[in-house]
Amino acid sequence: MITLIRWILWPVSLIYQCIVWIRNLCYDRGIFKSTTFDIPTIVIGNLAVGGTGKSPMTEYLINLLSPHYRLATLSRGYGRKTKGFYYVQTDSEALQVGDEPLQFKRKFPHITVAVSEDRCAGVRQIMDSHDLILLDDAYQHRKLKPGFSILLLEYRSLHRPVLMLPTGDFRDNFSAIRRADLIVITKCPDHITTEHKRHIEQKIKKYSAAPILYTRIAYDTPLDKIGKAIQSDIVGMDTLLFCGIANPKPLIAYLESKGNKVHPILYRDHHNFTEKDYSHIKQAYERMSSSNKLLLTTEKDFQRLDIMVFENYPLGYIPIKTTFFDEDDKIFDNAVQNYVQQHFVNKP
Incomplete structure (x- = not known):
């Protein structure tokens, strides 16, 4: 359409x-x-x-x-x-x-x-x-x-x-x-x-x-909320990916190539997250039954987040670089x- x-x-x-x-x-x-x-x-x-x-x-x-x-x-x-x-x-x-x-x-x-x-x-x-x-x-x-x-x-x-x-x-x-x-x-x-x-x-x-x-x-090492490298191996994890970027397909493909099962929640580029969005993201994460799960976003999206909303959640973000x-x-x-x-x- x-x-x-x-x-x-x-x-x-x-x-x-x-x-x-x-x-x-x-x-x-x-x-x-x-x-x-x-x-x-x-x-x-x-x-x-x-x-x-x-x-x-x-x-x-x-x-x-x-x-x-x-x-x-x-x-x-x-x-x-x-x-x-x-x-x-x-x-x-x-x-x-x-x-x-x-x-x-x-x-x-x-x-x-x-x-x-x-x-x-x-x-x-x-x-x-x-x-x-x-x-x-x-x-x-x-x-x-x-x-x-x-x-x-x-x-x-x-x-x-x-x-x-x-x-x-x-x-x-x-x-x-x-x-x-x-x-x-x-x-x-x-x-x-x-x-x-x-x-x-x-x-x-x-x-x-x-x-x-x-x-x-090239995708760099995922970082946690305070900018430290996530120590656990993210290979093979159930990954709830939420992002508002122009083209998320390469990131999804990258995560899937590492054996992750990706659950994407996608927004338009430069999306400003609302309380309704936060609630939807957290509920979706809580519904994931796996104990080996990860809440992930992009570095650009991370700048727009109210981090305190995810105070009790293992949120990480993944930087990218040009090679x-x-x-x-x-x-x-x-x-x-x-x-x-x-x-x-x-x-x-």
Whole structure:
């Protein structure tokens, strides 16, 4: 039914595609003005809605760059109920700053994390006290012209027709990849064939000569409510998984591959949990008869929870990280580091 409705809305997708094309043309021709800044600015973005792995890629960059530079991340703060500029603190709430910025701050308390729907205003607010800024999900925010753009494309999306919203999932024309300095194919299967790579690269190289790199998502050790590794082996457990992420299928498949029987309770992306949700989750967990059971969520969902609700429950969450194939991490690291270093070499 949803697919049928999407195809009925195909004329709307054509109109939207035209609007996006005209908007990009106006920026490309200088009719609409973009602002550049005298500080390294790295954008991490995508062309489609949904989970392409921006958060783990941002965390990869934080780990790569923060030991050497005064680094800040700037996000829109999707899902927050506030407007304007905010510095994110470790005790902030997701409703105030968004779940992903809160995750960055709690995971990397030594860096500056800020949110602002106006990226240019946000950069001006923090640029004087930092060496570089990572802009999460700002590929379409063309009022700001970044110094370096990293475009993420999910592997599965490249094997389907490129259709614009609302019929498809793309929010920008595929030709927009020409603005990227690095193109990263995310969430690849563990064994990607040379033939599949060739198919992807033929599609992309019509528009861009940027390096094309390949990554997959790796699931880390599950953590408990206070961030300590869960000591018990989670293999073969009855697992009640509740989450509000764009695509939970890879996580479910991962847990099942470890012999877990997964009982999923799924919500829309960035879902704000209610008392009714908490009650439903706890009741579902209590109905599970197995003594070898686990209550699990994602790291992003964990930021939006009222942890005290689960005070008497063995709640855990599972972090994810980006891992590159072959030697692609060296290509990626060198390209990013060279961009940042070049700025300081050329600075008067």
